[in-house]
Amino acid sequence: MSTGNGTGTKENPWKLKTPPQSSEYELYKDEKDGRAILVCTVGKTILHYDYRCVDDLYAMLKQHGDWMELGSADEQKPAKEGTVEAWGRSADNPVGGWYGLKKGFRGRFGMYIPPLLEELGLAEVEHNPRNNRMRAI
Template identity: 75%
Template sequence: MAQEGTKENPWKLKTPPLTSDYEMYKDIKDGKEVIVCVVGKTTLLYDFRCLQDLHQMLKKHGDWMELGSADEQKPAKDGTVEAWGRSETNPVGGWYGLKKGLRGRFAMYIPPLMEKLGLAEVTHDSKGNKIKAK
């Protein structure tokens, strides 16, 4: 079996409310490790280091944290994973999303990958999902 998380064998995931399927894989773009997220015909890119950075932040937080997913053009609710994923105070000093116009939805697509990789637990309710570090 080919290694999972490659373009040839991507991680197959579902959004936290389990309503939509999408795929992710690790790649290199412009010399940088990225996570490629393919949702239907849309391709998003996230800085690969977000997995480690988010895991460390959640461990420090110590409890469940609301995801608060939002499109780039909409404000993120304070205290959520989405707000942290675009905050000037996170380790990259801003957006983990790398594709202008499609940098949001960090909290929709990254937490299920973290769950699959054994780094976190994610709730799967219809709304208001949360994440906690393992």
């Protein structure tokens, strides 16, 4: 479901919708402290994710080989086991913990990163009102 807009730069960000298609947000690639990051703007809230998450999540989904529940949750709430959200904060992922980089805003990985993989043609994402899943293409 590529929207065909945006190149992922600050001047021309990807304009995306959350998996349920209920909210719009923007993502672009930037650099902070010598690290490639994704800047996610949702209304007035700005979140940062380690840019490695794109390749790492795709590789994990390829290895998983099937649909995986997104399980989006705020940082302060526990993530449901076996979900994209749980993987995005697990000590067992390639970065050994959170892909989210701003303390207090490190969650919601399962909400904002899957649509980017869909935009980039790396994954399919469901668009139901809740309990959405994704899989690598």
